[in-house]
Amino acid sequence: MKVLVVGANGQIGKHLIKFIQEDDNLEAKAMIRKEEQASYFQEHDAEVAIVDLEGEIEDIAKAAEDVDAIVFTAGSGPHTGKDKTIMIDLDGAVKTIEAAKQANVKRFVMISSFDTTREAIQSAPESFAPYVAAKHYADEWLTATDLDYTIIHPGGLTNNEGTNKVQLAEKVDRGEVPREDIAKVIAATLNNDSTIGKRFQVIGGNTPVEEAVQSI
Amino acid sequence: MKVLVVGANGQIGKHLIKFIQEDDNLEAKAMIRKEEQASYFQEHDAEVAIVDLEGEIEDIAKAAEDVDAIVFTAGSGPHTGKDKTIMIDLDGAVKTIEAAKQANVKRFVMISSFDTTREAIQSAPESFAPYVAAKHYADEWLTATDLDYTIIHPGGLTNNEGTNKVQLAEKVDRGEVPREDIAKVIAATLNNDSTIGKRFQVIGGNTPVEEAVQSI
Numbered sequence: 078m079k080v081l082v083v084g085a086n087g088q089i090g091k092h093l094i095k096f097i098q099e100d101d102n103l104e105a106k107a108m109i110r111k112e113e114q115a116s117y118f119q120e121h122d123a124e125v126a127i128v129d130l131e132g133e134i135e136d137i138a139k140a141a142e143d144v145d146a147i148v149f150t151a152g153s154g155p156h157t158g159k160d161k162t163i164m165i166d167l168d169g170a171v172k173t174i175e176a177a178k179q180a181n182v183k184r185f186v187m188i189s190s191f192d193t194t195r196e197a198i199q200s201a202p203e204s205f206a207p208y209v210a211a212k213h214y215a216d217e218w219l220t221a222t223d224l225d226y227t228i229i230h231p232g233g234l235t236n237n238e239g240t241n242k243v244q245l246a247e248k249v250d251r252g253e254v255p256r257e258d259i260a261k262v263i264a265a266t267l268n269n270d271s272t273i274g275k276r277f278q279v280i281g282g283n284t285p286v287e288e289a290v291q292s293i
Numbered sequence: 294m295k296v297l298v299v300g301a302n303g304q305i306g307k308h309l310i311k312f313i314q315e316d317d318n319l320e321a322k323a324m325i326r327k328e329e330q331a332s333y334f335q336e337h338d339a340e341v342a343i344v345d346l347e348g349e350i351e352d353i354a355k356a357a358e359d360v361d362a363i364v365f366t367a368g369s370g371p372h373t374g375k376d377k378t379i380m381i382d383l384d385g386a387v388k389t390i391e392a393a394k395q396a397n398v399k400r401f402v403m404i405s406s407f408d409t410t411r412e413a414i415q416s417a418p419e420s421f422a423p424y425v426a427a428k429h430y431a432d433e434w435l436t437a438t439d440l441d442y443t444i445i446h447p448g449g450l451t452n453n454e455g456t457n458k459v460q461l462a463e464k465v466d467r468g469e470v471p472r473e474d475i476a477k478v479i480a481a482t483l484n485n486d487s488t489i490g491k492r493f494q495v496i497g498g499n500t501p502v503e504e505a506v507q508s509i
Contacts, residue, residue, distance in 0.1 A: 133415060159375035163423040199349060207379040214430055
């Protein structure tokens with residue numbers, strides 16, 4: 078299965094490319110913004126597509142033409158300017174979803190925020206609410222399509238080394254999780270069609286990733 | 294017809310309240326954020342509802358319980374912080390749409406931006422694109438409902454005195470239009486059910502407002 082990773086140059090993206098390339102079933106195509114970012118992916122023998130997520134849907138669709146699945150893990154993050162929150166976290170995600178449709182790529186894995194419900198928008202601190210809202214609308218856009226989607230809602234992301242163990246369910250208590258483990262969860266999700274049409278939260282835990290994802 | 298005006302304390306909103314109260318068919322309920330804003334509306338004998346658009350859907354729905362139509366003319370404007378662009382122009386609009394559904398108010402008039410198409414997002418200057426995107430998603434959310442909507446796309450808004458004359462069509466050349474004339478267009482839209490399910494652009498022109506709106 079060939080997978081277009083949108084946001085490949087991000088921290089989760091880089092782990093993910095590595096895990097995909099190590100997996101016999103999976104093959105990565107890294108979508109990145111600038112040629113200068115390519116060396117990491119070339120070192121991992123991953124194909125590269127240079128596309129600006131703030132550009133046209135058609136450019137993303139072209140990068141998606143020869144893949145079987147798309148992972149959206151791009152993110153302005155909660156601490157950049159709110160203009161990027163709209164243009165990347167919301168509009169970039171929606172354009173990627175539309176590109177998937179155009180390129181007839183059915184499988185779509187979205188890396189969301191831990192809780193993107195209406196209640197989460199309303200109860201978020203004022204500085205964080207716009208990010209939650211942007212992710213909410215991206216998730217809403219995806220679930221309204223007939224794509225084979227999975228939405229992953231990670232807890233607080235850390236740069237700790239991965240443990241390959243998580244707690245994963247539709248609803249879990251808020252907690253932290255290493256980015257490396259989220260990348261593992263994404264790879265396992267791509268390998269498990271039982272995750273299609275599902276959304277789940279993930280934090281650090283005691284269950285091996287494969288087993289946790291299969292249980293969904 | 295009783296009309297809840299969301300964003301009544303804005304410049305278009307204030308003109309609109311005046312025109313609604315002068316119209317024998319219409320009756321205004323002004324939704325404003327703070328008690329201190331109430332005097333203008335009381336002077337125009339308009340009912341007032343104090344609701345924060347950044348609050349709960351239920352609060353907006355409660356204000357909408359006894360009305361026949363809702364006009365959304367709230368706006369952070371293109372020059373406020375982009376956090377408010379998400380929380381007011383997009384999320385505030387969506388919450389108002391959801392409140393209309395909850396309160397069983399079918400008629401909904403949205404004041405949008407001149408061009409909220411995908412093409413307009415892509416071609417907008419970087420500082421303006423997030424605003425266009427936010428309005429795009431609000432419009433998309435509305436057109437996906439089964440509400441009796443009209444979306445008004447005004448040209449560049451000025452504070453010039455109204456002329457009661459406009460150019461109005463699905464697509465017109467970009468141009469300016471006084472806020473006072475947009476308020477007249479909104480009132481005429483509320484009085485013309487032929488505008489239901491339609492969206493149109495408005496700039497200054499030579500056709501009397503009533504006639505222009507009836508021609509849609």
